[in-house]
Amino acid sequence: MKLLNLRLTNYRNCADLSIETASSKILIIGKNAQGKTNILESIYFLSALKSPRTSNNIELIEFNQDKCEIEAEIIKAETSINLDFSYTKDKVRELKVNKVKTSPKEFKTVLKTVLFSAADLLLLRGSPENRRDWLDRAITQIYPAYDERLSKYEKIRIQKNNFLKNCLKTGIYNDDLLEVFNEQLVITGSNIIYLRKKFLKEIENIARKKHANISENEELQLEYNCSFLNGENEIDEIASAFKNSLYERKVEEQRRGQACVGPHRDDIVFYINGNDASKFASQGQQRTIVLALKLSELDIITDKTGDEPILLLDDVLAELDDIRQNYLLKSIKPEIQTIITSVDTLLFDQEFLDSVIIFNIEQGRLI
Numbered sequence: 001m002k003l004l005n006l007r008l009t010n011y012r013n014c015a016d017l018s019i020e021t022a023s024s025k026i027l028i029i030g031k032n033a034q035g036k037t038n039i040l041e042s043i044y045f046l047s048a049l050k051s052p053r054t055s056n057n058i059e060l061i062e063f064n065q066d067k068c069e070i071e072a073e074i075i076k077a078e079t080s081i082n083l084d085f086s087y088t089k090d091k092v093r094e095l096k097v098n099k100v101k102t103s104p105k106e107f108k109t110v111l112k113t114v115l116f117s118a119a120d121l122l123l124l125r126g127s128p129e130n131r132r133d134w135l136d137r138a139i140t141q142i143y144p145a146y147d148e149r150l151s152k153y154e155k156i157r158i159q160k161n162n163f164l165k166n167c168l169k170t171g172i173y174n175d176d177l178l179e180v181f182n183e184q185l186v187i188t189g190s191n192i193i194y195l196r197k198k199f200l201k202e203i204e205n206i207a208r209k210k211h212a213n214i215s216e217n218e219e220l221q222l223e224y225n226c227s228f229l230n231g232e233n234e235i236d237e238i239a240s241a242f243k244n245s246l247y248e249r250k251v252e253e254q255r256r257g258q259a260c261v262g263p264h265r266d267d268i269v270f271y272i273n274g275n276d277a278s279k280f281a282s283q284g285q286q287r288t289i290v291l292a293l294k295l296s297e298l299d300i301i302t303d304k305t306g307d308e309p310i311l312l313l314d315d316v317l318a319e320l321d322d323i324r325q326n327y328l329l330k331s332i333k334p335e336i337q338t339i340i341t342s343v344d345t346l347l348f349d350q351e352f353l354d355s356v357i358i359f360n361i362e363q364g365r366l367i
């Protein structure tokens, strides 16, 4: 698929920005804080209805304005599709596909993107939450309904936390109500864990090969780390282990006044040649892992949806050394539309610069 054009109205610092993106390689150049990330964020937003930077959509509206809008034309399976998102200060969201109002679920099926930003390179150094976020975002691109399951789980977890806190305060424990929360957490949570484990296996298979290529044969392994699992993969096995763990840790949860087990506590561990890469790998080795993962996301989305996603590379090339930069640029297939941001063109060789369309941005405007 390809983004043909994008128009931003009162979106962050872009009051009125139109960009023709029909080319397959696009380079957006600008100094810091001019709006490069804002543009990529808006494209990502159309695919996920979520910003990678904030969960408060009001931040997307230009300061002092009441409404922001992202419009795009996409070509997919030789058909042109219009996407239109708007959001107001009063939190009114409007979604249109081909000018017809549509549901978030429907909207999210149209555009697929893989966003790779400099911050992703810190994935291994980051918190378990950062790693769960990466995994969840990647899964959502393939199974749009996954997002709803996550929200449902979150909602129940927060209710359970409030309930446990209240019990602590009053000293009154209602076991039946706790049981209801736990049952619901087991149903949605096991499903989330099952999908995460399944996706992790799939991405591991692809990423291992890519990783071996870049690293000259180091062996990458990914592991889903969940306190109550020991290699179980089937959904009913996961559910029963989850249930047991909730039972075993009931007193601890009551004492602490919060939900202590479940997918919201899980993590992903990366191994190189059997060693935990977050502890033992160099910065370069950790970056190689993230690079392999991101390129694998592209392959998986292409495989599952039958269409190539759009690759958004936000300031990432400057953070990679020559070998990894070259590997990245060479391994992107020509049919994958790639939109790259960078502070300047110095990083790129002339051959590459000749093959891209370059835009310059200053204070939210193309110049």
Ligand SMILES: Nc1ncnc2c1ncn2[C@@H]1O[C@H](COP(=O)(O)OP(=O)(O)O)[C@@H](O)[C@H]1O
Pocket: 011, 012, 013, 014, 030, 031, 032, 033, 034, 035, 036, 037, 038, 039, 059, 060, 061, 062, 063
């Ligand atoms: N809601 C908003 N309204 C107006 N300007 C905003 C808004 N949100 C962010 N900005 C501005 O956008 C700029 C940052 O844009 P960004 O795309 O992150 O820059 P970069 O080119 O470095 O990637 C900053 O100047 C910031 O003040």
Ligand SMILES: [Mg+2]
Pocket: 033, 036, 037, 038, 314, 315
């Ligand atoms: Mg930026």
